[in-house]
Amino acid sequence: MGEFELIRRYFQPIADSLPSGALMLGPGDDCAIQRIPADHDLVFSIDTVVEGIHFPEAFPADHLAWRALAAAASDLAAMGAEPVCFTLALTFPAADEQWLSDFARGLADAARTFRLSLAGGDTTRGPLTLSLQVHGTVPRGTGIRRSGAQVGDLICVSGTLGDAGAALDYLDEQQPSDDAKAVLKRYHHPCPRLELGQALAGIATSAIDISDGLLADLGHVLEASGAGATIDLSTVPLSPALRRLKGDQALGFGLRAGDDYELCVTIPPSRWSSVPEAIGQHLTVIGAIEAESGLRLTGGSAKIDDAGTGFDHFRRES
Amino acid sequence: MGEFELIRRYFQPIADSLPSGALMLGPGDDCAIQRIPADHDLVFSIDTVVEGIHFPEAFPADHLAWRALAAAASDLAAMGAEPVCFTLALTFPAADEQWLSDFARGLADAARTFRLSLAGGDTTRGPLTLSLQVHGTVPRGTGIRRSGAQVGDLICVSGTLGDAGAALDYLDEQQPSDDAKAVLKRYHHPCPRLELGQALAGIATSAIDISDGLLADLGHVLEASGAGATIDLSTVPLSPALRRLKGDQALGFGLRAGDDYELCVTIPPSRWSSVPEAIGQHLTVIGAIEAESGLRLTGGSAKIDDAGTGFDHFRRES
Structure with a gap:
């Protein structure tokens, strides 16, 4: 043929x-x-x-x-x-x-x-x-870039993070548990946040999709925007399934694992207070943009060394 | 890195x-x-x-x-x-x-x-x-499609055909002849007909670039346009270098070999007579579009079985 x-x-x-x-x-x-x-x-x-x-x-x-x-x-x-x-x-x-x-x-x-x-x-x-x-x-002019984050902006993420990365451990499972099924679904059928992204135009000052993990992708935003940030680890949204499956490693997946295709956006506090509920319900505030460069983590500690590896992106293997 | x-x-x-x-x-x-x-x-x-x-x-x-x-x-x-x-x-x-x-x-x-x-x-x-x-x-509306060829249109090709295909035999040559160098240059440094293509907008009724060989690519035009054609083989433009290198196989390369990235276009006779010299000098009339489906070859015969194979396109290998 x-x-x-x-x-x-x-x-x-x-x-x-x-x-x-x-x-x-x-x-x-x-x-x-x-x-x-x-x-x-x-x-x-x-x-x-x-x-x-x-x-x-x-x-x-x-x-x-x-x-x-x-x-x-x-x-x-x-x-x-x-x-x-x-x-x-x-x-x-x-x-x-x-x-x-x-x-x-x-x-x-x-x-x-x-x-x-x-x-x-x-x-x-x-x-x-x-x-x-x-x-x-x-x-014209409304495309949300990585470079627009401003000092004082709130850092928000959509949905929950880390599920797709955790699913790698269950790809070959013959009879996955309900929790494993839940994270496998996010791995096999990720749903990009297309409607949310469009709704955030004119609201978010910067945006990136989380394909390489929150820390890596937020790092790109900070570099492009010439800024730093503090993240409150206790606020990073994790699914109940991920917490049960990975215990004290769950936060590590939320910070490092990619392939969830959630959004990480920055929004000025003045706008955040008037964000419509239809948008706000998908977002969790996890930190703020700061003038001092670098990324600071507060509110806990994470075992991130083993999380988020597997069949993944080029640079992780190099 | x-x-x-x-x-x-x-x-x-x-x-x-x-x-x-x-x-x-x-x-x-x-x-x-x-x-x-x-x-x-x-x-x-x-x-x-x-x-x-x-x-x-x-x-x-x-x-x-x-x-x-x-x-x-x-x-x-x-x-x-x-x-x-x-x-x-x-x-x-x-x-x-x-x-x-x-x-x-x-x-x-x-x-x-x-x-x-x-x-x-x-x-x-x-x-x-x-x-x-x-x-x-x-x-808007000026993109030249494959489907616009009309019965009576002249079939024209740019430049000369078959050189890049012939070059495959000389890729490993340590001291290529001048003729081999000429066809190797066309293989290694093909120059797409960007200016000519733009000049032909509003003149050509259909166009295709010859990447798979004249017969194959003209076939796509005929199929898309619901027409047939006759080609006069004695008019297919071949370079002196190709003629010297391939002798009685040269025409086969001109008909079958790809990778020259010349254009094959159709032009109504009424427009052809008023085509500016700056455009016409790049084109050779090789045949005409006809109502009867299929492609008829007149004016000679070609040994095409061995021509135009090598490192090439998917379907040739399948």
């Missing part, structure tokens, strides 16, 4: 199932064409995942597709962008129809859920590798 | 060296931000090349970077788009500084030549694989 046949059979239906008014031309030509609304900017990001580095061998293809698109879409959430479309560069060893069918199903589910149309792509033979580029739009 | 250090040392200078007024935010945040001019559309394409499939092992890193960006940019040429920026997803086995330095040099050369700013990317560890997505713009 040739490249074109592959694309037609498994990917064209995904492109057809979610037509986007902004996509003037989809897969099948030399390029795709996207129309950006007047007074909006294009926002885009490319992400790669590699078998054996970012996910284990023989990883279920449907889960792989979902996770890869979720991770890419999470970068749109962190900019406060409205999702529009994506491209997929898929490299895989052989034309295994069952694998492709599973992959396409997972991709279609994720694309529909995140409202991202398939705009184009490339399929090549080689070691299993996916690169996805996601496109969104923001009203 | 971690991911961020790698990016900063080798890729940030490329981003900095060619600032684009359209790029509101470049590498280093969750997403990049591009502003599309009013009444223009975004045009984009993603391409992947894999070591051992699309290029040999131990391929010079600077040539690899140039070829990969040229191949991607060629898709912009085929749409008649003005180049703006690109993203790079680079997967490589280890942080080899010499390799990275060579790669970054080749990439910077190509980016400057093709006027493409580096907007962002992702670096991951794994088998050597590059995915590049290129972005361009076209005035």
Whole structure:
């Protein structure tokens, strides 16, 4: 089965199932064409995942597709962008129809859920590798950057942290406990905070999605903003399942583990008091931005050495 | 050396060296931000090349970077788009500084030549694989599609065909002849027809870049346009070097070999007569679009069985 046949059979239906008014031309030509609304900017990001580095061998293809698109879409959430479309560069060893069918199903589910149309792509033979580029739009000037945090801003995170990282210990479990199932679900089916991100435009002074762990990602914000911070460890939101599974290591997962795809944002105190309940209910204040550089941890101590490793990101292995 | 250090040392200078007024935010945040001019559309394409499939092992890193960006940019040429920026997803086995330095040099050369700013990317560890997505713009509605060829249109190709494919036989030559050097240059340093493509907007009814060989790529145009064609083989433009190197196989390379990144376009006869010399001098008429489906070859015969294979595209191997 040739490249074109592959694309037609498994990917064209995904492109057809979610037509986007902004996509003037989809897969099948030399390029795709996207129309950006007047007074909006294009926002885009490319992400790669590699078998054996970012996910284990023989990883279920449907889960792989979902996770890869979720991770890419999470970068749109962190900019406060409205999702529009994506491209997929898929490299895989052989034309295994069952694998492709599973992959396409997972991709279609994720694309529909995140409202991202398939705009184009490339399929090549080689070691299993996916690169996805996601496109969104923001009203001009409203994209939330990492560099906007101001001294005095409150540091907030969405949801609970550490679950997906803890799930790595249970990937091969035949009969996982209910708690293990809960964290496994967050690993296999992460849900990027797309709606929350868009709602935070004009409210948050900076934002980042937590893909590498809270400490690492907050560090990027502090560096880009030229600021420091103090975090109150007792306020870092952890799920009951994570606390039961990991005991006194739970906080370490919350601080170091990635792949939850929650948001970490900074909000001036003056705005925080008037943040609508629909937004505020997803956020927990865990600290504040300070002029003194560096990150200070108060309110407890964490065993973080063993947390958040596994099939993960490049620099952790280097 | 971690991911961020790698990016900063080798890729940030490329981003900095060619600032684009359209790029509101470049590498280093969750997403990049591009502003599309009013009444223009975004045009984009993603391409992947894999070591051992699309290029040999131990391929010079600077040539690899140039070829990969040229191949991607060629898709912009085929749409008649003005180049703006690109993203790079680079997967490589280890942080080899010499390799990275060579790669970054080749990439910077190509980016400057093709006027493409580096907007962002992702670096991951794994088998050597590059995915590049290129972005361009076209005035609304002027993107040249594959589907616009009309019965009676002249079929034209730019430059000469087959050189890059023939070069595969000389990649390991220690002291290549002048003719071999000529075709090797076209393989290592292909120059996508970006200016010609833009000039053909409003003139050509369809366009495709010849990356898979004339017969294959013209076939895509015919299929998309619901038409057939006759090609006069005696008119297919071949370089003197290719004729001398390959003798009676030269035409086969011209028809089947890819990687020259010339354009194949269709132009109504009424427009062809008034095409400016600055455009027409790059084009050769090789046939015409017909209502009867299928591709008919007249004016000679070609030995094409052995031509155009080698390190090439996925479907040729499947």
